[in-house]
Amino acid sequence: MTDLPLLIILGAISIASALGLLLSRNAIYAALFLVLNFGVGAVIYLVLNAPFIAVVQVSVYAGAIMVLFLFVIMLLGAERLSPAENPPGIPLQRPLAIALGAALFGLALYVLFARQPPATPSPMVDSSPAAVGQSLFSTYVFPFEVVSILLLVAMVGAVVLTRNK
Amino acid sequence: MDSTSFVALLSAVLFTIGVLGVLLRRSALLIFMSVELMLNAANLAFVAFAHRWAQLSGQVIVFFVMAVAAAEVAVGLALIVTIFRTKRSTNVDDLSALRG
């Protein structure tokens, strides 16, 4: 597997940027860490032979969504953040959160490694954007239309919610 | 360890970090970003397994997840803006009116 060293490097960057997001004191920095994380994700998709997803990742996630985030942060002037801390009334929030996170992670590891999948060779498939589009508009045309309605609803909802009365 | 397993492991790590972010950060904005991180982690796993089993469906589902995430962010940010107008804060701990 020639990809593995590259993936390890990308993974390290990805984890580091995620931790940066988790620990950041500034919302702008946090957003930028996330952009970095998404960018790395796009590269990983490319490595995993998913060019269409990689492009969508960059344009939708790293582009549109994160710009929206930055825009809202600046609009509200909410860059400065207090560090993660226990609010009054829920004293065990942090230890419990860490313990449960660890438990979840343990379960994931167990699923991934305790049960070895059968090693079948993976035949190459055509995963070009054209093939993905073919699939979207044939097999998955109904969910696709549903998603379009969902987006319309979200758009109207956002407009209604933020309208000044 | 092959690349699929590694990416799955990476996905688990990122997901856990996202969970911690949701549970530990007080800023609604940061919580949202953490949710995005979790979604992204799930996407990574989807793509990895799609690659492993040579299935296109994994990638199609990722596409849908992204669409849903975009919708969610649009509405979520609208909510944050609205709440901020009345509360002058993005701190979710200030929104404890449901306390019993």
Place this chain on the structure above:
Amino acid sequence: MELFILSPILFPLLGLLTNATLGRRMSERAIGGVATLAAAGAFLMCLLMFGQLTASEEARLSATIAPWISAGALNVSLSFLVDRLSIVAMLIVTGIGALIHMFSVGYMHGDERFQRYFVYLNLFLASMLVLVMADNFLVMFMGWELVGLCSYLLIGFWFKNLKNAEAGRKAFVVNRIGDVGFVLGILLIFVTFGSLRFDEVFARAEAQGEALAGAIGLITLLLFIGATGKSAQIPLFVWLPDAMAGPTPVSALIHAATMVTAGVYMMVRASPLYELAPLTQNIVAIVGALTAFVAGTSALRQLDIKKVLAYSTVSQLGYMVSACGLGAFIAGDFHLLTHAFFKAALFLAAGSVIHGMEHGMGAAHGAHVDPQDMRHMGGLARKMPITFAAFLLGGLALAGVPPLSGFFSKDEILVDAFKHNLLVFVLLGLSAVITAFYVGRQLVLVFAGRPRSAAAEHASESGWLMTVPLIALTIGTVFAGLFNFPGTHPLTDWLAPVVRHGEAPKFEPGLAALFTVLAIGALVGAWWVYRHPERANAEAEAGLGRFLAGGWNFDDIYRAAVVKPFYVASTVCAQIIDVAVIDGTVNGVGRLFRVVGGSLRSVQTGFVRNYGLVMLVGVVVVVAYFVLSAR
């Protein structure tokens, strides 16, 4: 045709609807006029029907409005029947009822609930007509209950005084006890004969009387329990003396024309059944005679002018019931008829006296006295001559002095008793003497001597609205004996096709002479004793007098045996079971949830992140379950 048959009911119904809806805008005279005309109209229709019934012996008018209950074998229709028996009762009810309506216009003048009074009065009349005109037991029961309701409404008419409201309640409750017997009797009739129509039931009873003797005995006994409630017999007569709480014309209506005659009418109607139950007959005869005696003696020591009359009604009802028990149903019905006249006359005269006393009180500006207490009266004969004449003639009729109506009807019953049952005869004979004595006592105390209070001093005769009915009833009192005059006995002949009866009544000159002498002797004796009216003052204070004045203390017995235990049980229910058990359970459940909720509410921190944490717990548990169980 059907409308014609129903018209006696429809007239009062129309009257009460008019008064109930438009009465608010009508004057007193208009309201009273509508109600009285409604009653008079009903009387007129009854007369027309009477004319039709004279055509032949078999003539009868019947009308079915609609099927009422149709369930399995039970088929009851809302149907009415006018035959020779019911027309007699209808004429009494509507005729005397109309006169009482008219009297009421004067008596109730100025009452704040004048309108409602006449609505009730019309309803009473209509209810009684439903009872009398019923063609099956269930419709009769409907009328029976309606009459009970009306008596409750009217006895407690002046309910602002608690005593009156209690009297109404007592009448209702005591009647209800009798009703239970009546209902059970009706159910048993249906079970036994498979029908509730009078003619079918009686025909079947006659056809298979021997085989069903036991059931018929039980049925008649249960029906008699109903009659003891409505017709105020031992042991359920206690409500009637208290029923004086209502306005006096209502007392007249209850005592003379409606209500109390219902029980007697029902027994006469069911005479074919009673004929088949000799044991019940004996019980009925003895209960009636005992009632006549007990109530008669109780009347001896009453001081309230109306209470004397009330106990005398109970006593006279005893005669009627006893007559039914002796098999002399027609004699009982005859006494019902004459009693209706003279008791209505007496009550209306008493009402006129009370009215005069109240006016006297107003005119004298004197100290307030009880206008019904005979100790404050005296000398009213000169102040109220018409009232006095009515009261005198009614009283003499009640005492059984010839040639007034009461003499003939009572004599008929006594003759029957003499022939069939000596015990009953002795009791009824004694009661007759006692009756004459208390009538004499009342006449002397109220009308003779000098006025004993300022109110009596200034009393004056009532207006024409009250005296005209009085005069009419007095005429009836004098001549009602002709209805079954010995020798010709037209009433017996009239009823013979419908009602069971033994031989035609015979006139026994010896008995008649004996009782005439006894009655006159008792009247003179009463005058001799009470020519010093102060003797009445303290005679009900202690000992036997008190026992009699309390109606043989039946009320006390019931209070101790029934009311007290019931009250205690209610208190236990209210104070212990309700408060501790039921409230405790309800409140306990509430407290439980409050405690549980209180301890759980801290879970709801209100912090979004905390909820997320709990969600994560769920996620971990579910994922762990699937992962570990899929191994």
